[in-house]
Amino acid sequence: MREIVFDTETTGLSPKDGHRLVEIGALEMVNRVETGRSFHIYCNPEREMPSEAFAVHGLSDAFLASKPLFSSAAQQFIDFIEDSPLVAHNAQFDFGFLNTELELAGHAHVSLDRMVDTLAIARTKHPGAKHSLDALCSRYGVDRSQRVLHGALLDAQLLAQVYVELTGGRQIGLVLPDDEKAPVAAGDGEDRLTQSNDRPVRAPRPHQASDAERARHAAFIAQLTDPLWPDEQAKS
Template structure:
């Protein structure tokens, strides 16, 4: 199954207050395995960056001044996500900004039925615990050492790993699928069990009972009183 994990950075908390999307990062997963395909853009929000938002993601007015508006890249994003489910953390927030930008650019909004919210999954799976992306990375041992500031593509990459763990994790010792962006093919294989060089190989143990063992077993059975299988044999 194909899924898109994505994250956004914005100028504020709500598009209804005039805030805009400034970065979007998304990556493709097939059967919960990253394929290597991704989508990433910075967008000129056509407004000043509030200091509170700048402290979160570090995207300044000067940096964004020569970036394209979202409307220029909207079709490329639509082509990337296709009709796949979209995974996000606190997805209502990201969907709100994404759909506001799509509608502003003259495109249809993404249906909410496609939304998979990892925050909701985490709250169900770990009630009473912390559910931020940082907290979930710590819980599942996901390396977030490069996350000095929020960044859409980096956060999407971290979220993809957290999403796998939230939905069951990968089986140890089994490569479930290896996706290649060139061929789109998946290969399933078991881990090589060939003994290491120089390690002695033991011959298989014989499992058939010896005549002496069979005789001792028959003598034991003969001492049993009214065994259940005798009743079944009589009925059969």
């Protein structure tokens, strides 16, 4: 199964307020494994960068002034994502900006049916806990030491690792397709243990009571007064 994990950086919180996308990073996963293929671009937002947003990602007006418009790379991004599901953290935010930019560039929106929101998954799996990307990295032992500021491609790479853990860990689908006797990953419903030809055959363990044990049991029962069970069962 092919999936795209992506993240965006923007000038603000909502495209409805005139804010624009300034960075998008995406990477390809197949069967929850990163393939090494990625897409990354900085975009000139055609507006000034608010100080609040700059404090989050550190992308300045001077840096972005020489970058291309998103519209110039829109088709390249569309070709990269194909028709795959799109995974993002707080995906409504990222989809909102992505679809606004696609519309401004004259392209169709990406259907929300393709959206996989890791924030929603985390809230269901860990109710009452912190669900930020930093918090989930800490929970699952994902190294985020390079994340001094937010960055779309770096955050997508971190999110890909978190997504794998949120959806079952690295053992998902651990079955070798060419080996019918391959073990199934934990939690797949049954254990398929193969019998080794080198293992010695053991005789069955005795599990029935011996005559002496039956006699001791009968003597113990005979001492009881007013037992809860019928006399017929006590004599058996």
